[in-house]
Amino acid sequence: MPSRKLLPQAAEPFAAAFRSMLPSLFATRSRVDYGDAQRLRARRSVLSQSGTFVGHRRYERGDDLRHLDWAAYARTGELFTKQLEDDDRRAITIVLDLSSSMLAGTPQRRIGALRLAAVLGGLALARLDGLTIVAPGASAPVQRFVGAAQLPVLLSYLRELPTVDAAPAESSAAVLSAGPVGRVHWISDFAPPQPFERPLQELRRRGARVTGWLPVLPEDERPPQTGYLRVVDPETGRGLSVPVDASLAEELRRQLALLARQQRQMFAEVGSSLMRWPFAVHSVDAPAMAEHLPIVAACAR
Amino acid sequence: MILERPEFLWALLVLPLLWWLSRPPAPRTAVLTAHLPQWQLAMRALRRRPPRGAWLRFLLLAAALLAACLAAAGAHTAATPGPDRLVVLLDASSSMAARRDGVSVFTTAQEMVRERLAAVPEHVEVTLLRCGGSLRRRYGAAARALLDVGEPGGELVADLAGLANSLCDERTEVWVVTDGQAQVRSPTRGALDVLDGRGPNASIVAVRVEDEWPLPNLQVEVDVVVHADPGQDVWVAAVGAIEGGALRQPLLWQDSQVSTMTLDVRRLATGGDLQVAVEVAGDVMAADNSCAIALPALPAPRVAVHSGDDAGPFAEVAAAALAEEVRGKVVPATAGGEVGLLVVDGGVAEVAAGRVRALTFGARLGADVALEPWLAPAGLDWDREHSLTRGLDLSELRVDRAWRGLLPEGEALLWSEQDGRREPLAVLVQGDGVASVHFAFRLEDANLPLLAAFPQLLRRAFVRSYDRDARVLVDHRPLPAGERDLRYAQPASSRPLAAFGAPARSLAAWCVAAGLLALALRSLLR
Numbered sequence: 001m002p003s004r005k006l007l008p009q010a011a012e013p014f015a016a017a018f019r020s021m022l023p024s025l026f027a028t029r030s031r032v033d034y035g036d037a038q039r040l041r042a043r044r045s046v047l048s049q050s051g052t053f054v055g056h057r058r059y060e061r062g063d064d065l066r067h068l069d070w071a072a073y074a075r076t077g078e079l080f081t082k083q084l085e086d087d088d089r090r091a092i093t094i095v096l097d098l099s100s101s102m103l104a105g106t107p108q109r110r111i112g113a114l115r116l117a118a119v120l121g122g123l124a125l126a127r128l129d130g131l132t133i134v135a136p137g138a139s140a141p142v143q144r145f146v147g148a149a150q151l152p153v154l155l156s157y158l159r160e161l162p163t164v165d166a167a168p169a170e171s172s173a174a175v176l177s178a179g180p181v182g183r184v185h186w187i188s189d190f191a192p193p194q195p196f197e198r199p200l201q202e203l204r205r206r207g208a209r210v211t212g213w214l215p216v217l218p219e220d221e222r223p224p225q226t227g228y229l230r231v232v233d234p235e236t237g238r239g240l241s242v243p244v245d246a247s248l249a250e251e252l253r254r255q256l257a258l259l260a261r262q263q264r265q266m267f268a269e270v271g272s273s274l275m276r277w278p279f280a281v282h283s284v285d286a287p288a289m290a291e292h293l294p295i296v297a298a299c300a301r
Numbered sequence: 302m303i304l305e306r307p308e309f310l311w312a313l314l315v316l317p318l319l320w321w322l323s324r325p326p327a328p329r330t331a332v333l334t335a336h337l338p339q340w341q342l343a344m345r346a347l348r349r350r351p352p353r354g355a356w357l358r359f360l361l362l363a364a365a366l367l368a369a370c371l372a373a374a375g376a377h378t379a380a381t382p383g384p385d386r387l388v389v390l391l392d393a394s395s396s397m398a399a400r401r402d403g404v405s406v407f408t409t410a411q412e413m414v415r416e417r418l419a420a421v422p423e424h425v426e427v428t429l430l431r432c433g434g435s436l437r438r439r440y441g442a443a444a445r446a447l448l449d450v451g452e453p454g455g456e457l458v459a460d461l462a463g464l465a466n467s468l469c470d471e472r473t474e475v476w477v478v479t480d481g482q483a484q485v486r487s488p489t490r491g492a493l494d495v496l497d498g499r500g501p502n503a504s505i506v507a508v509r510v511e512d513e514w515p516l517p518n519l520q521v522e523v524d525v526v527v528h529a530d531p532g533q534d535v536w537v538a539a540v541g542a543i544e545g546g547a548l549r550q551p552l553l554w555q556d557s558q559v560s561t562m563t564l565d566v567r568r569l570a571t572g573g574d575l576q577v578a579v580e581v582a583g584d585v586m587a588a589d590n591s592c593a594i595a596l597p598a599l600p601a602p603r604v605a606v607h608s609g610d611d612a613g614p615f616a617e618v619a620a621a622a623l624a625e626e627v628r629g630k631v632v633p634a635t636a637g638g639e640v641g642l643l644v645v646d647g648g649v650a651e652v653a654a655g656r657v658r659a660l661t662f663g664a665r666l667g668a669d670v671a672l673e674p675w676l677a678p679a680g681l682d683w684d685r686e687h688s689l690t691r692g693l694d695l696s697e698l699r700v701d702r703a704w705r706g707l708l709p710e711g712e713a714l715l716w717s718e719q720d721g722r723r724e725p726l727a728v729l730v731q732g733d734g735v736a737s738v739h740f741a742f743r744l745e746d747a748n749l750p751l752l753a754a755f756p757q758l759l760r761r762a763f764v765r766s767y768d769r770d771a772r773v774l775v776d777h778r779p780l781p782a783g784e785r786d787l788r789y790a791q792p793a794s795s796r797p798l799a800a801f802g803a804p805a806r807s808l809a810a811w812c813v814a815a816g817l818l819a820l821a822l823r824s825l826l827r
Binding site for chain 1: 325326327328329330331332333334335336337338339340341342343344346347349351352353
């Protein structure tokens with residue numbers, strides 16, 4: 001990892017325009033609905049956790065078989081699941097990649113990641129029961145937020161997150177240790193994708209429905225056409241002096257496309273989906289509502 | 302390696318600057334990326350490599366700079382102590398002409414010297430001194446090539462040992478090549494090669510010819526010295542222009558003593574070469590075995606007599622006697638006639654002195670010659686060393702009348718000396734291959750015809766008028782006495798040449814070449 005001197009300072013992720021846009025974004029309720037499937041998934045995940053027994057309810061498809069009350073089945077001949085205290089709580093977990101590689105890009109990919117977390121978290125606070133932020137390496141790596149009133153706290157928490165390099169396995173471990181696993185939104189650059197495969201499989205085995213979110217920078221699709229650059233991996237500090245010309249730019253574009261395909265293929269193989277969010281199509285200081293609506297729509301699905 | 306001007310090495314301080322300049326330009330723009338592997342894959346796919354420090358190019362540049370600094374600093378190798386001059390004392394005395402197995406010792410010595418000098422380093426100054434006979438000195442390339450060292454001959458005058466010892470010093474190596482003959486000691490310093498040319502030898506040390514020209518009789522006395530084991534047969538042979546073609550006689554000899562063999566032969570009338578040789582088995586020195594004698598052809602003289610009106614009969618009588626002596630004949634003197642000798646007594650004879658074989662007595666050589674009578678010249682004397690009068694007794698000569706102003710310029714052989722003033726009475730005028738003798742008096746005015754020496758004087762005048770056509774030429778170059786006995790040589794063992802020193806060699810050219818090579822290689826590297 002290069003010295004901190006070489007790394008750029010984390011930019012202010014939440015410009016005033018973005019903060020002012022959030023209420024109107026969360027108000028697009030008519031177009032955003034989590035639906036029954038989301039509730040089923042949340043229920044299934046919550047039931048897989050231990051808690052105080054509060055009663056029975058009829059078994060529904062998707063419930064964890066480990067919570068079937070076999071005694072009640074013997075008495076009544078019907079399937080009931082034991083309902084615990086947190087049952088039916090609708091919550092999401094957002095896993096944030098705070099590694100230094102997220103500082104790459106102009107604007108920094110980290111800004112997109114934090115705004116993505118803010119939008120997803122804000123929607124969860126506004127419409128669901130709770131939100132858990134998992135940020136390995138932070139002073140409070142697992143932070144729970146409940147209620148729409150905690151949106152400013154959420155934004156403040158996100159702003160204060162440091163830049164910490166952590167392996168994907170640490171993130172998945174933190175998610176699993178945080179409590180019931182519901183829907184997980186993992187925000188990262190997923191580059192390279194291979195280290196993410198095993199943690200994603202682990203989460204999948206533990207019943208999590210993971211959606212990968214990748215804030216896409218303009219240079220991810222349009223690399224520099226000319227110039228004499230030194231490209232540096234902020235995590236490893238390794239660099240490469242590259243005279244860029246059209247042929248190299250074309251080849252790099254091909255390699256980036258190949259990376260994107262590998263990322264999609266990896267997510268598909270672990271039964272998850274990957275959402276690529278074109279970040280900062282317009283000015284990062286003047287975000288447009290239209291850029292963020294796909295996030296809301298994706299959450300509704 | 303030694304540096305003459307090490308201060309030039311300060312120039313190496315520019316090496317860090319060169320290193321800095323040779324670094325590839327650093328990109329001005331640094332871009333953080335999470336896709337470094339993709340950049341690397343793209344570069345690899347296009348077979349491109351990132352600009353990197355051309356260490357090899359820098360090393361070659363540094364090597365070129367270092368070479369330039371060393372060249373400027375005057376880098377050179379350390380000199381190796383040792384001689385850097387070589388003086389070859391080549392014995393070229395007569396004894397070196399001895400032949401072993403058909404090859405002369407001198408030839409063997411030349412080949413050996415030439416071969417060894419080829420291996421002598423170029424920086425060594427080579428001087429070749431031919432010792433023996435004519436001293437010759439060759440230097441440098443001429444010495445290495447043994448240019449024009451001639452053939453062996455003459456006496457070894459120089460003391461090779463003393464010369465070698467005096468020349469040899471720290472810088473000079475002396476190499477003596479000799480056969481060890483005629484030397485009392487061997488060189489104690491320097492290199493030495495003693496070639497073996499020992500063997501028996503017979504030498505003709507002197508040849509004397511008593512020629513009775515114009516008669517065919519010839520007496521050849523040959524002095525021979527034989528250096529051989531006793532009991533060997535020695536022969537003296539004469540082969541050539543003599544009756545019978547050859548004459549071969551055994552020689553009674555004693556070791557190292559002069560033995561004289563007299564050969565009485567008769568030459569052929571046509572003359573020619575006569576080769577006199579001494580023969581002994583196993584003779585290693587053939588050069589001193591023979592002697593060549595060129596015999597003049599016998600004349601068939603026609604003696605013409607021209608006497609003045611007042612001359613007596615002496616001239617005709619003398620001519621007849623001379624013709625009989627030389628087996629010629631007397632013919633009348635006619636204008637345009639070709640004669641062997643013209644005898645003129647008195648009167649006028651239109652002959653050019655020294656251009657016509659003539660013997661004149663009181664004859665004017667031109668009609669316009671003014672004469673002054675000279676009565677009874679006193680104080681007569683003659684040249685006792687002259688070839689015409691040597692050994693003749695002319696003390697009884699009396700001249701009643703002679704003529705002043707009659708004689709041409711020439712060698713006076715008879716004169717009158719009074720009051721310390723010498724006036725010639727007879728002269729020899731030497732021309733080109735022709736000589737004439739002129740007397741200032743007529744025969745009838747003197748008692749010369751009556752002297753016993755007169756016939757001999759006539760014959761000598763006849764022979765002398767033929768000049769070189771009557772001479773016997775003996776071509777004999779005897780060996781010096783010390784070079785004849787080849788059975789003994791100064792014992793000595795050969796010593797090789799010392800190791801020569803090597804001068805300090807400048808490495809500047811090599812440094813410049815290395816620097817240029819480094820730059821050339823650097824230009825090929827990318």
